[in-house]
Amino acid sequence: MIEEFKNRLEKEKEELLNEIQKIAIKTGNDFEAKETTTNTDDVSDVVDQADEFENFNNNEAILKELEKRLDRVDEALVRITTGVYGKCIECGGEIENSRLLANPAAKRCKKHMKN
Ligand SMILES: [Zn+2]
Structure with missing residues (x-):
């Protein structure tokens, strides 16, 4: 049974890392959110600062959530x-x-679960 959970956790970890790589750059042992979304090719010159700022906030928020989940998965694997x-x-x-x-x-x- 544990083997099955281990497989699920490893798969989830892989998926989380994939997601993180889309929106963040690895800096050492940490991740830093990219300033804009990955499809920069689609971003035209007319995109104003406000939009870019919004993207950045989004990436940061998403990254935080993904990292939290990754931590939990890592912990379970340990x-x-x-x-x-x-x-x-x-x-x-x-x-x-x-x-x-x-x-x-x-x-x-x-x-004893908290939520
Ligand atoms: Zn208990």
């Missing part, structure tokens, strides 16, 4: 290697399978 995957970090009890199926990166049982 928990698999250290053998504590599927155990609630609050009570040490088994996390329900239905919960892991809904969210393979979950680290709390249903009783």
Whole structure:
């Protein structure tokens, strides 16, 4: 069963990294949002500063969310290697399978989940 969750997590990580690469540039161990969206070819000269600024804000917001999810996935993968995957970090009890199926990166049982 863990193997199945591991596959799902690795797939999700790959997808997240793909998404991140579309909107951000890797700087060392970090990512920095690109100033404009990737399809700069479509951006004409008449695009004013306001639009570019808006794009930048969007990329930053999206990047933040993607990085948060990536962190959670990474953490879950580490928990698999250290053998504590599927155990609630609050009570040490088994996390329900239905919960892991809904969210393979979950680290709390249903009783202790925060949202
Ligand atoms: Zn618990």
